[in-house]
Amino acid sequence: MKSKKKVVHFLWILPVLAVLLLIGSVTAYAAMMMSEEKVNLFQVGNLQTKVKEVFTEPTTIKPNESVTKEVSVENTGTVDQFVRVMLQPEIRLENGESTRLLPSKIGEEVLLELNLTDWTLGEDGYYYYLNVLKSGTPNNTTKNLFTEVKLKQDLGLEYHNATFNLLVKVEAINCAKYAYRDAWWQGSTPSSGALEAIDKKLAEHAE
Template sequence: MKNQLRTFFRKLRVNIKERGTPRKRLLIFLAIGLVTFLTFAWFITSDSVQNKFKSGNPLFDVALVDDFTPPNEIKPDTEINKVVAAKNTEEIDAFVRLMVFPTALKDGEPFEVQLGDQVQLIGLDATKWKDGEDGYYYYLDKLAPGETSSNLFEKVKLVIPNEQKDNYKDVTFDIVAKTEAIHTRKYDYRISWWETDDPQTADPLKTIDETLAEKRAE
């Protein structure tokens, strides 16, 4: 399994590089919970990643809250408790965004899975979090020092139609989560996250930008 994972992430890095995806989407894994059911496996990982500001500010860290207890076995269409949120461990207010995406491995090769299709997030908080449709969910408020956000989601579910189950034999699934944070001063969140200090002009980022702009500090 370790050799397969090394091969998978090496090929994943190559695929991401070829597709032009920013390197910051390559994550360092902190914990893996592994369970199996028949020929299906699911390993859940999570990570809190510091984000270096392009405005020259020092590193700023917000912890990922990941409450997950691997069950003894999993079955497709069964909801599994997995709570993901963010906690401000710094001494100033922060804006936060979370990236969550699934990956899969079959015979040492990347296997395509989609969030919302084969892997579903259950209990999404659409009031305090908004999908930016850029790979991130944005928290629509500032986090005070020591404060924990509402849960982004509370459960996950593997969905595989009966007629496709043969295609998913020996596939190992992974859900990756990471946090990024920025202080709330001025429009530094725009520079850090979107590489511009200009307002966003297209939704859903326009709505996110306008919401955060009202809560920023001068």
């Protein structure tokens, strides 16, 4: 009889131990989850840019007459960046309710005093800044992309009453290794032309 009672007591002890082990496991898992949530509280770096320009808009711009327009890009965020710029000139002729877009290609109808030392034009139409655009002063602004703009001298009469606009589009990406390839070139590595040279230059500065 005594031996049977011992067995009964032992069987009761097993569920108690199982419950204690279960509670211990739940506590450990909850602590792990707590730790993971704390990691998510860290702030992600802020990626922002702003186009800066020195420009006094004239009433008219005459063919072959230079107008000062200094354009650069400022890093207003909290992380270092690579940047590229797309320039989109537009010469628009409006006549009553109709609008006509006239040819306005850079290097032909539109002439710019470009800085091709710190910037390089890729085959995709973007001008790439060849250095890291740092966050925080004093190095948070690129060198000027261009400093002057003018229209070609021998433009046709249809340009005389047209309106000229120059859109500056900026794209930025962090300096993590090869992030610019994923963001700008669909993950591919250029193997020829200006983009190959740009890639090699940016790769030197990638983190």
